[in-house]
Amino acid sequence: MNEIYFNAYAGYLEGVVRGYRDGLITAPQYLNLTQCETMDDLKLQLATTDYASFLQNEPSPMSTSTLSARCTDALVAEFQYLQQNAAEPISKFLDYITYGYMIDNVILLITGTLHERDTHDLLEKCHPLGFFDTMPALCVATTVQDLYSTVLVDSPLAGYFRECLSAEDLNELNIEIIRNTLHKAYLEDFYAYCQSLGEPTASIMSEILKLEADRRTVNITINSFGTDLSKDDRAKLYPRLGNMYPEAQTRLARVDDVDQVKAILEQYSEYKTILAGVSLGASTGGNDVTLEDRFFVREVQFNKDSFEQQFHYGVFYSWLRLKEQEIRNVVWVAECISQQQKDKINNYTSIY
């Protein structure tokens, strides 16, 4: 039944987003970008892409941070266009996408409040996609207690906060643990929401979100080695979904070093390839591929696959992820050019 009405609600937006997808930088264009010698060359090459209008007014010695900011502006502009033209239930889906950024923004504000900084300055640092109407209100709070109640009242994240944290936790827990707890709650909620949307959105999004969940699980495991994060706390941060839930997660929660992680992951056919040739743990420079890179590749693959099907909302999420990856790639290339590290310039994750 979905397919019958899909175009009535989402046909236009899907068309737009597929158009956006065609605007993504392609492999030959990447090749041109990597051939650039200076930032000006790069800018010239980018003039043929969707970023042109955002970069044309930048004065000539352009820093990579400016480039990154302008590209993000481009992404935000496109996403907001989608949001403005969306109706239920796509608008809700798009809102869900932004919650992840909101978590980061709120965490940023909490960090500022904890250290008694003027949080108004922080608003500029917030990711524009995670900006919600009442966010400036959070700046009014001067104590953590205030902030907690304000967050509960004013932000779309209220549910996650209520479920996972108390006001005391904000003071006591490490800010990173809070962030990961919230992300975990968000992922689970988003997953549940996607399931409620029915096929084919549910199956497509579940693939992508499971990968995201698995990535979080593996990353949290590896990154918590050698820190004072206890194993119980570690287990609590794992999202309760994904291919590795629950069996591998309970085992990952108990491991002590990278080799054990490897042993566990090798039982999963989809991650066997990811680990091959990857140097886990503290890598020592060089051109070795990191785990993150492999996950990026896989994520890109999943997101590309979601464009192969029609009549589902996954394309919006996928497009955003691909676009983000593209911005990372462009900034990476720019960094390599400006720092003259040409030998690593091809370490980006190509999309098309």
Next chain:
Amino acid sequence: MAAVRDNVFPTRMNLTITKTRLKGAETGHSLLKRKSEALTTRFRVIVRKIEDAKLKMGKIMQNASFSLAEVAYITGDISYQVRESAKHATFRVTAKQENVSGVLLPAFERDSATGGSQFELTGLGRGGQQIQKARAVYTRAVEMLVELASLQTAFVVLDEVIKITNRRVNAIEYVIIPRIENTISHINSELDEQDREEFYRLKKIQGKKKDRAKAAAAAQKEADDAPVDDGRHVRDILSEQVDEDIIF
């Protein structure tokens, strides 16, 4: 430079004193020269080390900022979190002093007692490895900077000290020693002069004495030869004493 010398009275006493001074100046000169050589050797070593360190520095800093780019690629901007979670210094530098032939060279060293990181959980969900790597690389870069700073300070201090020492060596060699030597030769020549004068005087006196003795001998002889005065020669007091006329 025409015979600059100390303004001393040319006496034997002063000659001895000045000679002692010359000996002192020479000892000082050789000591200072040796110090300067030791310092210069040290200086060369430091210069070489600085060159190495600077060359390495470029590479390391490049690596460091590139590792930050890698972090940015994977996690995005983490600067604020890292800044806020830093509560106390994890990298401390202690200053100590090193003695190189009497010169105190400041040396900076990483305080090994400190360590640990407050933001070890940053990037827990993603990119933690890259952050730790960037941290390690930057720590190495800072260590390098400390080493370079230590070398540079030593370089500046040593440079100054070497200049001073060389100036002193040269001053002693080209000013003080010639002056003392001049003084000595001056005193010597004055003393010689005095000796000659004395000798001449003695000669003269001797001559006079001889003349006088000769005269006396001659007179004696004459007296001996002359008719003997029988001593009855009476003084005529009246003719001897002529009173002035007293006119009132």
